Amino acid sequence: MMAVSVNQALKKTLRDHELKATSQRIALLKLLNGTSEHFDAEEIYFELHKRQKNVSRATVYRSLEALVEQQLVTKLDFGDGRMRYERNQGEDEHHDHLICEACGKVIEFFNLEMEAQQIAVCEEHDFKPSSHTMHIFGTCSNCQKK
Amino acid sequence: MMAVSVNQALKKTLRDHELKATSQRIALLKLLNGTSEHFDAEEIYFELHKRQKNVSRATVYRSLEALVEQQLVTKLDFGDGRMRYERNQGEDEHHDHLICEACGKVIEFFNLEMEAQQIAVCEEHDFKPSSHTMHIFGTCSNCQKK
DNA sequence: TACGAAAATAAGACTTATTCTCATTTACGC
DNA sequence: GCGTAAATGAGAATAAGTCTTATTTTCGTA
Incomplete structure (x- = not known):
């Protein structure tokens, strides 16, 4: 089976x-x-x-x-x-997170421009990145209405 | 005194x-x-x-x-x-961090474009941000040479 | 300057996520 | 199927952070 x-x-x-x-x-x-x-x-x-x-x-x-x-x-x-x-999931499934402080909901997002800026910042500082965390905390659409 | x-x-x-x-x-x-x-x-x-x-x-x-x-x-x-x-320090001293995993050194940076993208992402998702963490982990200039 | 209520502190017990220890079990190359 | 190295289970140990309670301090008011 x-x-x-x-x-x-x-x-x-x-x-x-x-x-x-x-x-x-x-x-x-x-x-x-x-x-x-x-x-x-x-x-x-x-x-x-x-x-x-x-x-x-x-x-x-x-x-x-x-x-x-x-x-x-x-x-x-x-x-x-x-x-x-x-x-x-796959090779290039990287994403960041919006985290609702009211209900705990997690929204995943990916923003190419942001990733590009991160690479630029690393180059500026001669820094070799291995990973990053980008979490935005706040209130989700639903919880704003309550 | x-x-x-x-x-x-x-x-x-x-x-x-x-x-x-x-x-x-x-x-x-x-x-x-x-x-x-x-x-x-x-x-x-x-x-x-x-x-x-x-x-x-x-x-x-x-x-x-x-x-x-x-x-x-x-x-x-x-x-x-x-x-x-x-x-x-002041009102608008927000910055993000590059963190060296080898020596623990922390480099502060600020990138206006990245901040702008964050706001854009939030608007896209009708999400009201209150704070965020943006940490890039990796190896600093010094530690790369070792 | 002294007084008193409300807030802050000290000390250590407690909580909670995570790691460690070690005896036992399991995976897998032969 | 066997042996060994690796993985697991059970619970003790650790460590960051929170809570409790008696005591002390701050600071507005007299």
Whole structure:
């Protein structure tokens, strides 16, 4: 059935990144794969248990770390004291975030001009960038009306 | 002597912002005022003690919170698990940061075009911004040579 | 200048996200 | 199928930051 080949694909993805294909990592990837939410570690732990995958908290953290290192997952810091995680879809799926302080909603955006300016700033300072965070905090359309 | 009038000025600053001018807050402002470093709470605690101001940790956190709320101080999150603080110099001293992952050096920059793009993105999404973080991580000029 | 209410502080207990330890289990090349 | 290196589980440990409560301080008013 379907599930088998999905698992096979995830196994291959993991192995292609020099990670052992443990059932825990497969479950974790599958979870992040199937959502646009930005889960934190505790939510991931809870969601996996809901799906009968009793992965330990330590493994959640360790696996996420490994996946982030392999750039299969991105670690996000929205400034509220815990990290969030999102699946990297393709090669060039980079985006930034608008974060609503009222309802927690996260809007993803990409702005080429902004990226270009970042590169320009780095060049000015002879700085070699490896990553960046661009988060705009404020109030979303919906929450402004309330 | 000099120190008196500096203290008087800081007292006025605090009172102008509806904060009681306690010796702890004055010492804290004076510390941040006199440095371009981005101290974390523990460093501030340590520096104050070095200067014979035995402010408690709780007060360091509470005072910083009050100063941030009054926009006298900016709270920065460089993603390493603790918050940093910097004095706001004037009204329009906003800037972003290049952070060297090798030596920890922080380079401040301001890019008008980038700020303009941020506003444009917000308008596109009918999003009302209150603040943003733009941090570029990478390797500084010096560390690239090593 | 002294008084008193409200606010701020000190000290340390507490919380919460994350990391570490170590005994046990699992993946996977042979 | 075997052996070894890597991964996991369970819970202890850590660390940044918050909370509690008794005490002290600020500052408007007398």
